[in-house]
Structures are given as structure tokens and as C-alpha cells.
Amino acid sequence: xxxxxxxxxxxEKQMAAGCxxxxxxxxxxxxxxxxxxxxxxxxxxMLVSHNxxxxxxxxxxxxxxxxxxxxxxxxxxxxLSYGLEYRMFGLxxxxxxxVNLMLHLANVLxxxxxxxxxxxxxxxxxxxxxxxALHPQxxxxxxxxxxxxxxxxxxxxxASLAFYIRYxxxxxxxxYCLSFAAFLLxxxxxxxxxxxxxxxxxxxxxxxxxxxxxxxxxKTPFVVLFIIFAVITHRGFYSGDYRNLPALYPxxxxxxxxxxxxxxxxxxIIFPRRLSFGYPFLDxxxxxxPFILIxxxxxxxxxxxxxxxxxxxxxxxFFGFFFFLVTLxxxxxxxxxxxxxxxxxxxxxxxxxxxxxxxxxxxxxPVVKYRVALGFLLLLVVTGFGFASYGRCRVxxxxxxxxxxxxxxxxxxxxxxxxxxxxxxxxxxxxxxxADFQYILxxxxxxxxxxxxxxxxxxxxxxxxxxxxxxxxVLLMSPANAQGYARRAEAYLALGDYRRAARDTARSGQLDxxxxxxxxxxxxxxx
Numbered sequence: 001x002x003x004x005x006x007x008x009x010x011x012e013k014q015m016a017a018g019c020x021x022x023x024x025x026x027x028x029x030x031x032x033x034x035x036x037x038x039x040x041x042x043x044x045x046m047l048v049s050h051n052x053x054x055x056x057x058x059x060x061x062x063x064x065x066x067x068x069x070x071x072x073x074x075x076x077x078x079x080l081s082y083g084l085e086y087r088m089f090g091l092x093x094x095x096x097x098x099v100n101l102m103l104h105l106a107n108v109l110x111x112x113x114x115x116x117x118x119x120x121x122x123x124x125x126x127x128x129x130x131x132x133a134l135h136p137q138x139x140x141x142x143x144x145x146x147x148x149x150x151x152x153x154x155x156x157x158x159a160s161l162a163f164y165i166r167y168x169x170x171x172x173x174x175x176y177c178l179s180f181a182a183f184l185l186x187x188x189x190x191x192x193x194x195x196x197x198x199x200x201x202x203x204x205x206x207x208x209x210x211x212x213x214x215x216x217x218x219k220t221p222f223v224v225l226f227i228i229f230a231v232i233t234h235r236g237f238y239s240g241d242y243r244n245l246p247a248l249y250p251x252x253x254x255x256x257x258x259x260x261x262x263x264x265x266x267x268x269i270i271f272p273r274r275l276s277f278g279y280p281f282l283d284x285x286x287x288x289x290p291f292i293l294i295x296x297x298x299x300x301x302x303x304x305x306x307x308x309x310x311x312x313x314x315x316x317x318f319f320g321f322f323f324f325l326v327t328l329x330x331x332x333x334x335x336x337x338x339x340x341x342x343x344x345x346x347x348x349x350x351x352x353x354x355x356x357x358x359x360x361x362x363x364x365x366p367v368v369k370y371r372v373a374l375g376f377l378l379l380l381v382v383t384g385f386g387f388a389s390y391g392r393c394r395v396x397x398x399x400x401x402x403x404x405x406x407x408x409x410x411x412x413x414x415x416x417x418x419x420x421x422x423x424x425x426x427x428x429x430x431x432x433x434x435a436d437f438q439y440i441l442x443x444x445x446x447x448x449x450x451x452x453x454x455x456x457x458x459x460x461x462x463x464x465x466x467x468x469x470x471x472x473x474v475l476l477m478s479p480a481n482a483q484g485y486a487r488r489a490e491a492y493l494a495l496g497d498y499r500r501a502a503r504d505t506a507r508s509g510q511l512d513x514x515x516x517x518x519x520x521x522x523x524x525x526x527x
Contacts, residue, residue: 016122020112020129024105027133030386031104033393034097034143041399041423043146046071048082049091057083066188072237074229077188078148096145103151104142108133110158111352115359117165118206124359127378131355136272136388138351140344143396149190150348156186157193157349164200168207180221187225191233191330192349197222198326206319257281257341258332259297264342265328269354272385275392278406280413281341316360324353399423414444418453425457433457448477448484455487464491482511 039049048054053065057080065083066076081099089095111132115125132138141150160182167175186193200219201211209215260281268275307321331346362374395405403420406413421436434457440450455470471488474481489504 013122016112016116016126019126020109023126023130023133024108026382026386027105027108028101030134030389031101031139031142031393033390034101034396035094037097037143037393037396038093038398039091039145040396040402041419043071044144047079047146048086048096051079051082053079054082054086057087073149073191074232075149075188075190077185078152078190081148081152093145096148097143100142100145100148100151103148103155104133104138107151107154107158110155110162114158114162114165115356117162117169118203119360124356127359127362128352128355130382131358131385132352134382134385134389135269135351135355136275136385136392137268137344137347139275139389139392139396140277141348143393144345147345150345153186153190153193154349156182156189157196160186160196161199161203165203165207168203168209176218180225183222184225187229191229192327192346194226194229194233195327195329197226199323202319202322202326206315208315254333256294256297259294259300261332261342262300262303262325262328263296265331265347265350266324266354268344269347269351272388274409275344275388276406276409277344277395277402278410278413278416279342280410317357320353320357320360322353323356324350327353412443414440414447414450418447418449421450421453425453425460430457430461446477448474448481451477452481452483452487455491459487459491459494464494467491480511482508485511 039045045051047070051070053061053070057065062080065079070079082096085095085099108129112125112129115128116122119125141147141154160179163175163179163182166172167179183193183196186196197219200222201215204211204215264279303321304325307318307325310317328346328350331343331350333341362378395401400420400423403416403423406416407420411417417436417440421433421440424430424433424436434454437450437454437457440447441454444450451470452474455467455474458464458467458470468488468491471484471491474484475488478484485504485508489501489508492498492501492504
């Protein structure tokens with residue numbers, strides 16, 4: 001029996017299972033470098049390696065996990081998963097990476113299941129699953145231990161959608177209850193899951209289900225959860241020092257940022273080039289003035305209007321586009337969500353809408369008669385994505401390799417050059433650290449964090465007088481800088497100038513500083 005006769009004897013289900021297995025194997029190969037990666041300095045320490053809640057997880061501490069915010073966000077299931085891993089594996093980073101990868105593989109299966117149920121088309125579902133599995137923009141969500149939020153919320157989000165489609169097709173109350181329960185678990189993993197009640201009507205529309213009172217009633221419990229978690233998320237994020245954050249970002253600015261974000265994510269999904277952990281959004285805006293934001297916003301509005309125009313003529317186009325837009329909406333800065341205006345991780349679930357558009361559009365192209373050539377081209381694209389993902393995974397080996405990758409693309413990105421300098425300083429690589437801090441000060445003299453860290457470097461080398469000069473300059477630029485006073489106090493103390501050390505320590509205490517608490521990194525929500 002040759003391969004062609006074997007191919008003809010295979011059933012559609014057997015072929016789909018074989019293709020799905022091949023996709024999973026390719027995904028494991030593409031993501032294999034992350035299994036040898038470590039923790040990175042951004043958020044991994046706060047959420048995992050230095051998190052008392054994780055290390056001290058117990059039945060007694062469990063209620064507190066579900067009744068408090070962490071990092072201004074409410075994601076208790078993520079912290080619970082870290083705590084369970086800590087009890088089993090300690091702080092072995094490979095174990096945390098392996099769990100992220102296993103969740104991603106499970107999500108690939110759920111993507112296939114959801115779209116196969118939705119469309120009754122195994123071929124389309126396989127293509128969506130392959131693109132989702134190997135698209136290089138998804139590496140951040142899988143390779144970053146702190147982004148367990150993405151892969152975990154997506155798992156329950158997709159499970160909820162799959163159960164909902166089964167409920168629609170079979171009418172079984174059990175499937176409805178499982179869909180609702182999965183939605184709750186998704187919300188307990190990441191606030192972005194809040195968009196699911198808006199996706200359900202899109203599924204109804206695609207399936208040709210008319211809007212009736214029954215459909216409204218069955219969505220009500222989902223909407224109630226939507227409201228509850230919207231309040232929880234708002235309360236957690238806009239708390240403490242961030243209470244007045246919305247006033248700093250008027251709605252019209254957020255609207256312009258949303259237009260830019262829409263264009264950015266659409267572009268990166270279609271052409272995933274120059275991917276980076278950090279994108280200098282504000283630098284782009286400053287360099288081009290308001291024109292790039294206004295132009296992107298106009299394009300976004302016109303695209304939405306065009307998609308609405310296709311609503312009656314092409315349900316697949318309508319579903320795919322608005323799935324992308326709705327699930328992406330929390331990341332579009334209409335309500336400020338963090339210091340990273342754009343980030344690859346935010347496209348993890350929304351990209352499915354674009355992948356679905358591709359899968360449904362291909363059979364309609366005039367070249368469909370050249371199926372072998374088209375299949376070969378798709379295989380090349382997916383394989384290219386796999387190689388690109390492998391390369392992106394290697395970037396996540398450690399903090400220095402991650403920051404270096406950003407700086408190769410955006411050399412003047414001061415935040416991450418400062419972060420890399422801190423990594424070098426902590427590793428005792430003083431020459432490399434000094435080069436990074438001095439580079440920043442040559443190109444961005446007002447970036448006081450670099451000057452402060454340069455002072456810390458001089459202290460490490462025993463040059464306390466030169467360190468004091470750096471701290472003096474920091475305090476000239478930022479007179480209420482608690483870290484500046486704290487660090488200068490340490491330098492005076494080392495020189496035996498106890499009077500000045502006591503004065504600076506008192507001033508630091510008034511500004512609520514903790515002397516000696518660490519290097520000057522830029523704090524903020526990067527989640």
C-alpha cells in the first residue's frame with residue numbers, strides 16, 4: 001500500500017487528528033527553548049520568586065488569595081497555580097515554563113474544537129489552530145512566566161465558547177452551566193475575559209440564530225458577571241496612588257491611542273516583523289506629532305464601518321472582524337490599562353478573529369483550484385511562523401537577552417537600557433552597566449533613574465564622592481526623590497559623615513522611602 005492509497009482510505013476525522021497531532025508536535029519544537037529559560041526581572045519576582053503569597057500558600061491563606069488584589073489586578077487563579085507549582089517544584093523556572101507551554105498546547109486543542117463546532121469545517125478549524133499555535137506574536141504570552149494570566153484565561157475563555165456552541169446545537173443545560181462556570185474561571189484568571197458576553201451574540205449571529213427573548217435571558221447571568229468583574233477590576237486598578245490616573249489621560253487621547261492600537265495589532269498579526277517585548281509608543285507619537293494617531297483612528301473607524309456594511313452579506317467576515325475587535329477592546333486604552341500602551345501579549349486571543357478570516361477567505365479565492373500550490377504556500381507560512389517563534393523563544397533566555405533584543409530594535413529606549421544596566425550591575429559587570437547608564441545620559445539627560453543607578457555603581461566600586469555627585473544631580477532634577485536621599489545617606493555613612501547621613505535618612509523617611517531597598521527601576525503595571 002503506497003502513501004496515496006493510504007491517504008484515500010483515511011477518514012476525515014483521522015486526517016484531522018493526524019494534522020492536529022503534527023501541529024502540537026511542531027508547537028513543542030518551536031517553544032522548546034523556553035524550557036531552559038529562567039525568570040526575568042520584570043514581574044516574575046513580584047508574582048513568583050519573591051511573592052510571599054506563593055511561597056506561603058496554605059488552606060489558611062487561600063481565602064485571602066481570593067479577596068485581595070495583587071499588583072492592582074485581580075487574578076487569584078494565577079497566583080494559586082504558582083503556589084501549587086512552588087509546593088511541587090520550588091523555584092525551578094523550567095517547571096513554570098513547562099506549565100505555560102502545556103496550557104498553550106491545550107489552548108490549541110480548544111481553538112480547533114471551538115471553530116470545528118462553530119463552522120462544521122475541520123479544514124478551517126485546523127488552519128486557525130495552526131496559525132494560533134505557531135504565530136510568533138504569541139511567544140510573549142507563553143514564554144513569560146508572569147503572563148500565565150494569558151494562557152490560563154484563554155483556556156477557560158475558549159472552553160466557555162466551546163460549551164456554549166454545544167449548548168446552542170444540542171440544547172443541553174449541562175453545557176450551558178459548564179460554559180458559565182468556565183467564564184467565571186476565566187475572569188478569575190485575567191480581566192480581559194470580561195469580553196466574553198459580547199462574543200456570545202457574535203456566535204449566535206454567525207450561526208443564524210435570531211435574537212429572541214430566550215437568547216437575552218440566557219445571556220443575563222454572563223452579563224451580571226461582566227458587571228461584577230468590571231467593578232472589581234476598576235476598583236483594583238484605580239486605587240492608591242493611581243486613583244487620579246484617568247484625569248491624566250483625557251478620553252480623546254485614549255480614543256486616539258485606541259486607533260493606533262487597532263492598527264498596530266492588525267499589522268503585527270498580518271506581518272509579525274520586528275516583534276519586541278517593548279515598543280516605544282510615546283516616542284513614535286512625539287516624533288510624528290498627532291498625525292499618526294489621528295490617521296490611525298480614522299482608519300480604524302472606517303474599517304469598523306466597512307465591516308458593519310458587510311454584516312448581512314458575509315457573516316464570516318462580520319464574526320471574524322468583530323471577534324478581533326471585541327476581545328482586543330480592553331487593551332486599546334479607552335480606559336488606561338497599564339504603562340505598556342501596546343504589547344504582543346494582548347493579541348493572544350484576539351488574533352483568532354483574523355486567523356478565522358484568513359481560513360474562511362481562502363476557499364473563495366480564484367486560486368482555489370490550485371489546491372496543492374495553495375496548501376504548499378500555507379505550509380510555508382506556518383513553517384515560517386514556527387521558525388520565527390523558535391527565534392523569539394530564545395530571546396526569553398534571561399533578562400539581559402530580552403532587554404538586548406529590545407535595544408537592537410530601539411537603541412534609545414531608555415527604560416529597558418536602564419533595566420539592562422541594572423542586570424549588569426547586579427551581576428558585577430560594572431563596565432557594561434556603566435556603558436548603559438552613560439549612554440542613556442548622553443541621549444536622555446533628564447532620565448534621572450540612570451543617574452541614580454550610576455551613583456549606585458560608583459558606590460559599589462568604592463568611589464563614594466563621585467556617587468554623591470550623581471545623587472546631588474538626581475536631587476536637582478527631582479527634589480522630592482526619596483531614593484536619591486536614601487542612597488546619598490548611604491554614601492555619607494560610608495564616608496563617616498554621620499550628620500549629613502542622618503539628615504538625608506530623615507528626609508528619605510519623610511518621603512516614605514526605604515533606604516537600601518534596591519536599584520532604581522521604573523515601577524508600574526506592565527501586565
